[in-house]
Amino acid sequence: MRRPTIADIARQAGVSKGAVSYALNGQPGVSEATRARILAIADEIGWRPNIAARALNGARAHAVGLALCRPARFLGVEPFFMELISGIEAELSARSYALLLQVVGDHETEMGVYRRWWGEGRVDGAILVDLHLDDPRVPEIEEMGMPVVVIGHPSAAGSLLPVWADDGAAVRETVEYLAALGHRRIARVAGLPRLVHTVIRDRAFTDVCAGLGLDVCPTVHTDYTGEEGARATRRLLSSPDRPTAIVYDNDIMAVAGLSVAQEMRLDVPADLSIVAWDDSPLCQVVRPPLTVLARDIPAYGGHAAQRLLSLIDGADTRHLEDEPPRLTTRGSTAPPA
Secondary structure: OOOOOHHHHHHHHOOOHHHHHHHHOOOOOOOHHHHHHHHHHHHHHOOOOOHHHHHHOOOOOOEEEEEEEOOHHHHOOOHHHHHHHHHHHHHHHHOOOEEEEEEEOOHHHHHHHHHHHHHOOOOOEEEEOOOEOOOOHHHHHHHHOOOEEEEOOHHHOOOOEEEEOOHHHHHHHHHHHHHHHOOOEEEEEEOOOOEHHHHHHHHHHHHHHHHHOOOEOOEEEOOOOHHHHHHHHHHHHOOOOOOOEEEEOOHHHHHHHHHHHHHOOOOOOOOOEEEEEOOOHHHHHOOOOOEEEEOOHHHHHHHHHHHHHHHHOOOOOOOEEOOOOEEEOOOOOOOOO
16 A cells, blocks of 8 residues: 555645645645645545655654664663663653664764764754763764754763763762771772763762772773673672672673672672662662662653753753662672671
């Protein structure tokens, strides 16, 4: 079956294609009775607007873009981005907007995707993630003029609209909690060192450990994968100054770290306390269930989508500091032996 067209509507209504266009686009030029008849016929035959054609004519695409720079196979095992996308999609679908998602291998390709989408009228705006220090994508997007919301700290967002949470405060709360339990040797298995949120967590971790006078507080940077998280954990637990607590920058690495501790015959939490970022189901089904820095990730994505849609509508839109992650204690933390 071919797709119904404006010509089909015009033939059934006995009017010109121009009159159908006026009616469907809510423009003057036809009587209200004719407009109602045209809309009824369009609904009856299942006509839908051709978004691509409308975009080429300067109309809205009713779609926003999100390009993720990471291996596609990671998405299936990375709860954070799947939950973030679910929140974005829920907000967009309520406004009859689509999410155009593409996984890319590097940031140069990512920017090529955004330039193509924007130039071809495929999107009305985009969401930018994983801000880097001195991120070259920010000035490029500013020059493009595309409406963009950044999920990241304002310090690296330039003139783009940021949505972020205070990661530094969450790190301080966690270290203070572990220190109150009696831990003096706390380590951290972190993400990519060039990411802005990693730098913020690094600084907060170093500052709070120094302020509390803790003994050894090493940070090991990884690529967020379970494999790298496990390797970093083995290195830390094999050192002469073995930590009694480790904070992981995501849930995948924390679960991998728990497995390594059990492999090395260490009891969690008696011999090692573990804290994970992001409270995915993974953190709750392992034994012991993990103490986490929890946040409503779908709501985080939804708030970014709300701000972007307001930006697209031309509304006076301000940046948003979302609720900070909150420490939720479970069975993986206890006083050191």
